[in-house]
Amino acid sequence: MQISEKSRQLHPRRFSRLRRLLIISTSLFSAGWTASAAAQEVEPPKVVPTVEAPATGPIAVPSPPPPEAVLPEVAPIIEDDEFEKAIPPIGAEDDPELDRPLESIAEFEQRQAAEAAKKPADAAVTSTVEAQPPVVDGVPLPALADGDTVEPIGDAPITDTELAAPLPPLENFNVEPVVFAEAEDPDANREVAYTVQVNGLAPADDSTDVDLADLFGDLSALYDGDGKADNAAMVRARLSADGELMQRILSSEGYYDATVNTRIDRTARAEGEGGNAQAGAGGNRGNRGPLVAVIDVVPGKRYTFSDVIINAAATVPPGLIKDNFPIAVGEPIVADRVQGAEAAIALKLPEEGYPFAKVGQRDILLDGATGDAVYTLPVEIGKRSRFGGIETTGDLAFDAEHVEVLARFKRGDLYDSRKVDDLRQALVATGLFSSIAAEPQPTGESAGDDTEYVTMLVTQDAGPPRTLAASAGYGTGEGIRIEGSWTHRNLFPPEGALIGRAVLGTQEQGIGATFRRSNAGKRDRTFELVAEATRSNYNAFEALTGRVGFRVSRDSTPIWQKKLTYAYGAELIATSEDDYDFTLGRRNRDFYTILGLTGQVGIDRTDSLLDPTKGFRVTTLIQPEGSLAGRFSPYGRLRIDASGYYPVTDSIVLAGRVRVGSILGAARERLAPSRRFYAGGGGSVRGFGYQQLGPKDPNNDPIGGRSVNEAAFEARYRFGNFGIVGFVDAGQVYRGSTPTFSDLRFGAGIGARYYTNFGPMRLDVATPIGRKPGEALVAVYVSIGQAF
Missing domain, CATH: 3.10.20.310 (membrane protein fhac)
Structure with missing residues (x-):
């Protein structure tokens, strides 16, 4: 018990009496109660006068023991003489202050005032001393709310000035980082190594093709951690999660009575084994080896189907549900197979004329004694x-x-x-x-x-009917080419689109408009009207061309790839082009008016339109045309393209293509330069400039030919969203109408691919094999989509 200094100063004599009474009371409480209890056993009971207490309610009084009860004799804890000696003497001879009557507060204050008047100087000094707070290490102690100063804690003196200083306001409280006497070693390895041990897991059997150990390993958090964790708590957390995972896996495979227990063991480190564990506070930590996360499995009985009951009305044909439900009696209960069988029914019934079929909630009744399970599935087939x-x-x-x-x-x-x-x-x-x-x-x-x-x-x-689109590409000899388009896909419903198109490039510029009706009277049929004007400036020719035409087609799209495609139409071309005149020995401009028909048939058995990995494609193009300048000169253009794709592995694909073309019925000089065949460039034979293969004039500019053949081979390797391609291309253009497959030119190179959701982006770098004077050492091509 603590008593403040203020209580001492109020009345010294009262405080002295109070302290004496507290000492007596404490002594009586600690020693006298046992002596009194012992005295009751040897002294006759004393009659105590009854004192009536105020009537404040019933008071519980202990019931006396029955007369016949025999109480055991209790020996006194201390003797009476020892008890009497323990009580301090109380009397006037010991402390005269005890017999003096207490004076009133008024008398005490009058006496204090009289004593102060007799000694004014001493009182002033005392007042000054009392008015000044105690000082510890030169810092005055703060005052409490009632004016008292802070008291020492227990008997210990305050030697720390921080304890005596007042607390700062909460908003100004600043936590300074703790500075350790020894800095932490940043190179210390804080990782915890562990291994995983699974005991008692049932091996795979003939009844299921699922290996439980492999399935657990694929999903395990412990295995996913590769035997390393930041601390032991993380290992315990992973072990707990894997224990629950193991329980779910076992249940999904029919082991409903399985028990899974987990624990962490620590192996002893082999003598001489390295490690950077430190001794000291860790005791023998350096002798500890990796943790072992142990999962003990008791699979128990595996439940199998003893009966399969499907509650459904009769179907047409009668065995529609039974024949498409792959669960049979005797099979173990495997969650994936059960869910797959139910999904098969839910899919098959709507395919056979039952659009409102519903598969209900399954019921599986387990028999723990035999391991049998009765499977019941309600099915509402609805109206056929x-x-x-x-x-x-x-x-x-x-x-x-x-x-x-x-x-x-x-x-x-x-x-x-x-x-x-x-x-x-x-x-x-x-x-x-x-x-x-x-x-x-x-x-x-x-x-x-x-x-x-x-x-x-x-x-x-x-949805929004308008679309803005743009594409860009670059090729050596072809330059930069940027194409943009604006489309209103439903300006003339249904599906009547208007398309505006513009091309801006270093060697080609043009504008055009297209009206397109999709699904025109028939599914997948497209009708187009086209009008365009272009300017081309290539080494082979310079042309100003206007074209109008129509086309009816059945084409593939990125969303809807078709196995069979076709196209037919007609076009009228008016073009002014220059060509080298060998008779005059110079380039001469001429005007050509061409009327032509188009027919195309394609077969596509690939798995992707923009990035095929298997299958093949074959496309045949026939274009009967005639020149309307002077006398009518008919001729025909024929071209066949074929490509194939073979996946060696999931990441390696071998691809190849062949192109053969021929123009029959007209001499090369009667053909507009833009209607001749050319080879070379990013979509033809890489390693050479655009249109640079084939016959050339005395200025070494290409003049085109009446036949062409090309071939290409690629090895494509993909890793994630990136890919590398090695390729070899070959091709040549001939003056005659029959390709001779002689004097082939080869180009080889390497390419990079970045795969996006709309197709791969392509960067190819190639060089000609057997390079001739005037041919570039390196050719670069950038575009969207594979080369073929």
Whole structure:
């Protein structure tokens, strides 16, 4: 107990009495209660006068023991003489102050005032001393709220000035970093090494092709850490997560009674084994080896299907559900197989005329004694249905009539969800929607044969119809070429697009406009009207050309790649071009008017339009043309392109292509220079400049030919989003109409690829093999997409 200095100064005599009474009371409490208890056993009970207490309620009084009770004799803790000696003497002879009557507060204050009046000088000094706070190490102690100064803690004196100083305001409190006596070694290895040990895991058997150890290893956090962690707590956290993972894996494979226990063991470090663990505070830490994260597995019984029950109405054909549900009696319960079997039913029923089929919640009843499981699956097959009409709603890009053009089904066909998916994909390929949905709606209208019609409800949400696009490329001899376009994809509904196009390059400039109607009266058919004007300035020729034409085609797109493509059309070309006249010995400009037809057929069996890795392509182009200048001079242009792709591994693809072309029916001099064949450049024979192969005039400028052959081979290696390509190209252009495959020129090089979501970006660097005077040592090509 602590008593403040202020209480001492109020009344010294009262304080002396209070302290004496506290000492007596403490002595009586600590020693006297046992003596009194012992005295009750030997002294007869004393009669104590009854004192009535105020009536403040009932007071609980201990019940006396029954008369017949025999209480055990308790020996006194201390003797009476020892107890009496422990009590301090109390009497006037010991302390006269105890017998003096207490004076009142008023009397005490009057006496204090009288004593102060007799000794004014002493009082002034005392007042000054009392008014000044105590000082520790030159720092005065702060005062408490009641005016008292801070007291020492216990009996210890305050020697630290920081303890005596007042606390700063909270907003000004500043935490200074702790400075350790010894700096931490930045090179110290703080990693914790550990190994993983799995005990009792059941090996794979013939009933499942899943290796539990491999499955656990693929998902394990411990294995993913490669045996290293920042501290032991991290190892414990990974071990706990892997314990739960192991329990889920076992349950997914039918081990429902499995138990998984985890622990961490520490191996002893082998004698002489290196390490940088430090002794000292860590004790024998340096003798400890890596931690061992142990997972003890008791798989228990594996449950198998003893019965498979599917509650469903009869289907057409009768075995539709049973034949497409791959779970059989006797198989172990494997979660992936069960979910896959249920998904197979959910997919197969809508493909066979049941658009409203629903697979219910499975029930598996386990028998712990035998390990048997009874599987029950409710299936609502719904009404068997046929396609009816088409309705559309929402923000429309076109009406239901045009949706019928895109659909590959007609009224009365048995419902097939694959045809609905095909319609949805065709709608997405138009590029006119931000979202699109196609769902069957029941009508209740009978279609005969115990079926009913369903209406396909197409919900449209038209997207922005305008598009700005740009592309750029560079090739040695071809220069820089930038092309931009503006498209309104639905200016003339349905799917009537207007396209404006412009080309700006170092050797080609032009503008053009195209009207295009997609899905024109038939799915995947496109109709185009084209008008354009271009200026070309190449070493082979300089031309000002105007062209108008139309084209009907069935082409592939990045979204919708087609196996069979075709195109046909006509064009009228008016062009002014210069050509070298060997008779006059100089270049001469002439005007050509050309009317031509176009026919093209293509077969595509590749897996990608812009980046194929397997399959082949073959395209044949036939262009009957005739010059309208002077007398009509008909001729025909024929070209065949073929390419193939073979995946050696997942990351290596071998690719090759061949091109053969011929012009029949006209001499080279009767052909406009722009209608002749040329070779060389990024899309032809790399290593040479654009159009630089073949016959040349005395100025060493190419003049083109009537036949061409090209070949290329590439080895493509891809790693992530990047790739490296090595290639060899060959080709030549001939004066005659029949390619002779002689005097081939070769180019070789290496390329880099960066793969994006719209196709690879290409950078190729090549050099001619057997370079001749005037040919560049290195040719560079930059574009989008593979070379072929």
